[in-house]
Amino acid sequence: MTDAILILNGGSSSLKFAVFEERDGLPLLLRGHIASLGGHPQLHAEAAGDRPEILKGLGEKPIDIGEAFTSVVSLLGDRDLLRRIGRVGHRIVHGGRDFTQATLLDAPALDALARLEPMAPIHQRINLEIVALAADLLPQAMQVGCFDTAFHSTRPSRAKIYGIPRAMTEAGIVSYGFHGLSYSHIASRLRNRYGAGAGGRAIVAHLGSGASMCAMSAGASIATTMGFSTLDGLIMSTRCGALDPGIILHLLQDRKLSADELVTLLYDQSGLLGVSGISGDMRTLIGSDDPFATEAIDLFVYRIAREIGSLAAALGGLDTLVFTAGIGENAPAIREKIGVAAGWLGVGIDHHRNRNAKEIISLTNSRVEVLVIPTDEERAVASQLLSAPTPSWAGPQHSIAEETLTC
Template identity: 70%
Template sequence: FRLDEPPLRTRIASVMAGREFVRATLLDERTLGALRRLEPLAPIHQAINLELVDLASRLLPGTMQVGCFDTAFHAAQPEHARLYGLPHEMAEQGIVSYGFHGLSYSHIASELNNRYGAAAGGRTIVAHLGSGASLCAMKAGVSHATTMGFSTLDGLVMSTRCGAIDPGILLHLLQDRKLSSDELAELLYQRSGLLGVSGISGNMQTLLASKDPAAMRAVDLFIYRVGREIGSLAAAIGGLDTLVFTAGIGEHAPAIRQSICEAAGWLGVALDKELNAHGEEMVSAPDSLVDVLVIPADEERAVAAELLGFEGKD
C-alpha cells in the first residue's frame, strides 16, 4: 500500500477491555486512555498491545485503528458468574470477573456453529490450553462461565502463572514474608505454574520428555486442575455435550488430552486412542456420550470477523 492512499484500517487484539468495550471499537484518545488504565490487570499483554498502537500511529498517521478485545466474548455471562464475594460497591467499580481468551473462544464457537448449526455443540466446554490456559463453558456458542476472572492469573495452572490460589497465601507473602508488590507480581506471573512446580521448565513438551519426577509432578497438577475445573463448569451449564481442545498444548499433546478425558470420564467422555494419537478433529470414541474435538486456534480469523462486522456498521 501507499501512504497517500485513503486511510487504512488496522487492528489490535487487546487482552483487557474492562466492562466498557464489548465489541470491536474505534481506538481514539478516549478509548486508549481507558485501555491504559487497565494495564495493571494484564501486565504481560496490555502494554505491548498499546505500544503497537502508538507505533502504528507514528508510521501510518491518519490510519483508522480498531481494537478487538479478549474479554468481550464473556460479556454476556449472567451477573452471578461475574461477581465476587466482595462489597457490592467494588463490583460497581469494576472488580468483577472478566474472563480472557475470548477471541479464541469466539473462533471455536463459530467453528462449532459450522459443524452443528445454531446449537453449536450444545453444552460445550472449550479447553484453551497453551502457555496461558483457561476453560470456557458455553451454551449454543455463548459464554456462561470461564476459569480466568479479574486477571489472567486466575484458574488453571499455566506455564509460569500460578492459577487460582488461596488469597490468604497472598496476605501471608505480603505481611509475613514481606514481599513487595513488585516481587509478588513477578512471583505469580513469572516464577510459578509449571515452571515453579517442576523447577525445570514451563514448557509442557519439555516436561513430558523429562524423566525427572518433578516434571511429572507439574504435569499431574496441570491435568488434575483441568479435570477439576471441567467438573465445575459442567455443573454450571447442567452437563456436557461437547469438549473441545485448542491452543498449543490442546492441539499438540495427545497424552495430555487422553489424561484429561480420563479425568472427565464420569461425564461420559470417552476418547478413541488411535484418533487422538493421529490428531484427528473428532477424537471421541463411538460410544462416547460427549463429542471430543481438536480445533486449531485461529484468533486472527475471529479478529477479521469482528472487523468485517465493524465495517458493516459504518
C-alpha cells in the same frame, strides 16, 4: 487501493500477524509470527498460494516488541502489502466492562485502556505499544481494537461477581474472563459444524502457555476459569492459577514480599515452571523423567479435570469438549490424560484418532463428542472488523474507581 486488513497480536515473548483481503470469506494473504523475543528470535511466515514459507533468524540477542514490529513491516513492504492496508485490527487483552465490541482506537479510548494496564500487566502495555507503532507507520489506516474480555460480557451477573462489598463490585472488581477472541473463533467453528446450537453444552479448553476454559451454551459464554486477572483458574506455564487469598496475605504480611516481588512470583516464577523447577514448557516436561516434571503435568491435568466438573455443573451437563491452543492442539498425551479424568462425564477418547491428530477424537460410543480445533485469534479479529461497524468509544458506562485500577 486499500483492500486489506492487517491483524497484530502481541504477547510477552511473541508477535503474531496476519493480512486478510477485506471481503467475504476473508481470504488470507499472509500469516506469521516472531517467536522467542527474549533470545534467538525467529520470523516465520506463510503466504497464500504456492509461495515458499519464510523462516528467518533475527540474531542471537533479545529484541523488544518495537524491533519485532519493524521486522514485520519490512516483510509486508517486501510483499507490497503495506499500501493495501486500510484497517489494522489489534487484539487487546483487557477491555474492562465498557469495551465489548470492536472499537476505534482514538485518543480517549487509548487513555481508558491504558488505565486498565494494572489488571493485565503482562499484556496490556505491549498491546497498546503496538497500536502506537502501527498508527505511526500507517497514519491513513483505521486502528481498531478487539478485546479478549468482550466474549464473556454476556455471562449472567452471578458468574461475574465476587463475595466482596457491593461498592467494590460496582467499582469494577468483577470477573472479566480472557481468551475471548480464541473462544469466539471456536464458537464460530462449532456453529459451522452443528448449526445455531453450536454443539449444545460445550466446554472449550484453551491450553497454551496461558490457559483457561470456557463453558458455552449455544456458542455463548456461561462461565470461564479466568476472572479478574489472567492469573486465575488453571495452572499455566509460569502463572500460578487459582490461589487461596490467604497465601497472598501470608506473603505480604509474614514473608514481607513487596508488590513488585509478588507480581514477579505469581506471573513469572510459578505454574509449571515453579512446580517442576525445570521449565514452563510442556514439551520439555513431557520429555523429562524428573519426578517433579511428572508432578507438574499431573497437577495441570488434575486442575483441568476439576474445572471440567465445575463448568459442566454450570451448564447442567456436557455435550461437547473442545481442545485448542498450543498444548490443546499439539499434546495428545495431555488430551488423553484429561479424557480419562473426565470419563465419569461420558468422555471417551479414541487412542488412535487422538494420536493421529484427527478433528474428532472421541470414541464412537462416547456420550460427549471430543474435538481438536485450532484457534485463530487473528481471523476472529478480522471477522469482527468485517462484520460490524467500529464505533468511537462513548465513555465509561460503569464506574471504574481509581482503587480498582491499582489493586
